[in-house]
Amino acid sequence: MSDVTTTDLYEVTMALSYLREDMRAPATFSLYVRDLPPERGFLVAAGLESALNFLANYRIERDDVKEFADALHRPMRVLEPLLGLCFEGEVRAVPEGRLVFAGEPLVEVTAPLAQAQLVETYLLNQVCHQTAVASKAARCVLAAAGRPVVDFSLRRTHGAWAGLQAARLGALVGFAGTSNVAAATALNIPASGTMAHSYIETFPSEEEAFRSFARCHPGPVTFLVDTYDTEAGVRIAARVLRDLRRGAGCAIRLDSGDLDALSRRSRAILDASGLADVRIVASGGLDEYGVAHLVGAGAPIDVYAVGTRVGVAADAPYLDCAYKLVEYDGRPVMKLSSAKATAPGRKQVYRHPGYSDVIALASEExxxxxxxxxxxxMRAGRRTWSPDRWQDARKRFRGDVADLPPSARRVERPLPVRAIQSRALEELTAKVRTDIQEHILTRAAPVGPRAS
Structure with missing residues (x-):
């Protein structure tokens, strides 16, 4: 299956009609989020890299035309106007890692109409999904208040590719590592992992399991201590670490139960054993809410491992994203549907210090x-800058978060920043709305009786 055919059927039917009607003038589409999900004070722009890779390699080949024809149950010759079509347009976008808010364009695509239309579905898929996951992960970093956060989401993400994206997005917003080996090696993200309960269960005792694991791994080790009785497991782990003269860099992991109470008792046992430098890792259904609760309670947890709820952005698994036509052949256009009206024209977002964001026309000073x-x-279908690394996006994220109002950073009941529209954009919106309504009224006026 080609990425070209990873699209909704109506993109193909519209593009084919445009080409047959010789509607090839430039069109600008704006991709934005209508409203932030509940409990979100900000979003982290993400997904641009995979979107640009898609656009740079976009070309409709004969096999793609055949798939389109099969889906439409029509002869290939009908779809041949699409053959050889490439993306030759311009893309303006917010770089990955920047904080964005409702109504602000994340991406604007300007290209011949059929080209701009055909790429809609894929761009929405990449940008919206990755922005949702990156935003969830960013909240975990803020909740941890400087403590390392690690990605454990691969086994529960919606597919292996989504797991790779989750690991990258976690690193982008400041995660310390990932359990995903493919992501770690491909993206140069630190790999992190311990052992499963099944490993403990295959040995006659926890102590034998811990000693065997330590013999295999001569460096710092992390022991999973809650397979049977957590406090007993911590004592056994402490004895093994002390006997083997392991300490610095080693850890125990708590994966279930009352993590606050267990971490306190575990810390006391480790300290009493002379292992104050052994860290405590917590996992098991955590996201920003659980992390914030534990940090706020003062739990002596050193590292947080987050998985399922973050990898799928469980409490906000989608964004109300839109990809709307705002200009065609130099003519600003807009949609008037109730609760889904759009603003016309190519745009720019201007950010003043303190996040006083203004959505303006691109032509404004x-x-x-x-x-x-x-x-x-991207210009003329080619990138205008080198591929972006997650390390570069992380720097942008850190810079933006440092200036974010505390009320928007809150995990619970955040107050999101509200962008305003410039006067010029408001005036253009009012004019286009009036023009459309007058045109509709003129066309809808009843036809009077003919003069005899």
Whole structure:
């Protein structure tokens, strides 16, 4: 299956009609999030890299045309106007790692109409999913308040590719590592892992399991201590670590139960055994809410491992994203549907210090001391800058988070930043709305009786 055919059927039917009607003028589509999900004070822009890779390699081959024809139950010759079509447009976008808010364009695509239409589904898929997961992961980093967070999500993500993305997105917002070996090696992310309960269960005792594991791994080790009785497991782990003269860099992992109470008792046992430098890792159904609770309670946990709920962004697994036509052949256009109206024209987002964001027309003069958020990342179908690394995006994220109002950073009941529209954009919106309504009324007016 080609990425080209990873699209909704109506993109193909519309594009084919455009080509047959010779509608080849440039069209601009704006991709944005209508409203932030509940309990979100911000979003982290993500998914742009995979979107640009898709666009840079976009070309409809004969096999793709055949798939389109089969899906439509029509002869291939009907779909041949699509053959050889490439993406030759311009893309302006917010770089990955930047914080964004409702209504602000994350990506604007300007290309011949059929091209811009055909790429809609894939761009929405990549940008919306990855932005949702990155935003969830970022909240875990904030909740941990400087303590390392590790990605354990691969076994529960919606597919292996989503697991790779989750590991990258975690690293992008500051995670310390991932259990995903493929992601660790491909993306140069630190690998992190311990053992499963099944490993403990295959040995006659926990002590034999711990000693065997330590013999195999001469460096720092992490022992999973809650297979049977957690406190007993901690004591056994402490004895093995002390006997083997292991300490610095080693850890125990708590994966179930009352993590607050267990971490306190575990810390006391380790300290009493002279193992104050052995860390405590906590896992088991954690996300930003659980992490924030434990940090707020003062639990002596050194590292948080998050998995299922973060890898699938469980409490907000999708974003209300839209990819809407805002200009065609130099003419600003908009949608008037109730609760889903759009703003016309190519846009730019200007950010003033303190997050006083203004959504403006791209043609407007930049306001004083404001930073433009959308950058030109592709022109004539080619990238205008080198592929972005997650390390670069992490720097942008850290810079943006440092300036984010505390009320928007909160895990519970955050107050999101609200962008405003510039006067020029408001005036254009009102004009286009009036023009459309007058046109509709003129066309809908009843036809009077003919003069005799």
């Amino acid at each position: 930049p306001p004083h001391a404001a930073e433009p958020m959308l950058r030109t990342v």
